[in-house]
Amino acid sequence: MTSTLGFAILAVLARGERTGYDLAAAMRTPVGYFWTAGHSQIHAELQKLRADGLVGFEAEHGPGPQGKKVYHLTADGLAALRAWVTEPPRARPERDELVLKTYASWLAEPGLLRRLFADQLAMHEERLAGYEREEAAFGGPPPPGDPRFGNYATLWCGLGYERHRVEWCRWMLERLSSAGA
Amino acid sequence: MTSTLGFAILAVLARGERTGYDLAAAMRTPVGYFWTAGHSQIHAELQKLRADGLVGFEAEHGPGPQGKKVYHLTADGLAALRAWVTEPPRARPERDELVLKTYASWLAEPGLLRRLFADQLAMHEERLAGYEREEAAFGGPPPPGDPRFGNYATLWCGLGYERHRVEWCRWMLERLSSAGA
DNA sequence: TCGCGCATGTAAACAGTTACATGATTAC
């Protein structure tokens, strides 16, 4: 009954051992561009994963009242992760606040609405530019089987997503200006 | 302190009065393609909205032990909705289980992975075809200010999203087959 | 009269965010 968060942790641990702190740092900015978690969530989940035997840790002397715990995948953890990867994702409901606002946008002042979409456009253009720089840093896609394939494939997804978002914001701005006022 | 769910309800109510049941039916399949809610959530939220004076209702005789309540926006509710529409959305963390799986896909059996993406591709192609039919049923975009503009603009977002998703799945399948079984 | 759709609600469980709480190590 491991949660998706649990598998997110296993997925990071599959690339090398980490402390809870390292995991939290890795997941503050999205892992694979599309998953985040806070440190309090991670420490609690690590305890569950350990109870299920999917991870283990070496206690080390280190900072803080509890010292330092370096977590690693167990054989069971790796097997569970492998099995999970190819299972169909359970469809989560889509929820997007900007699109919901758009649904109600016929009520809004056009000027404020243009401002909203101009800001969103700028944000997505910036993210896109960042992703494009990252893409350039890879020299083409690594082969599947290479851990870096995971990074590249999720980056490609992020690129496509940001492009779609940029196009949509531009289309909205066109609609909103062509209709005057 | 109205939640996004609250505004989702107000956004639907802005198009006409509804019972809680109607709202739940409307939100089972995503409103504006990107928001869903269950009926238990909706009834609870309606009580809060009512306490805040953003909605009112007429009790009617009808089925069930409690009869039937037809909800409508109040003037305060409409004003709150109008103000909310153009405020910047608070950035929710991206979470996408399929992309997370992709991040860990270097561990997977290539055959099972191809199957996963083939299934996802089929699903997104089907959704895309449905959206394209809906788009054709509109004869071009309604003007902003028309409630149907909200429907059309969110549909356009859905179309772009599904196209991006289809492209990404196809790209993944190419990568996975070119690298041999 | 039997079953489905309409219609309302509560309760418990799970997921995620934010705030609280502690304290060692390291670099300036």
Place this chain on the structure above:
DNA sequence: GTAATCATGTAACTGTTTACATGCGCGA
């Protein structure tokens, strides 16, 4: 010495899902 970073954890709250609970109205 003092501040930032490393490091762990708990508690309270909010949001979402799933299960429980009731019962009228209508059509076959």
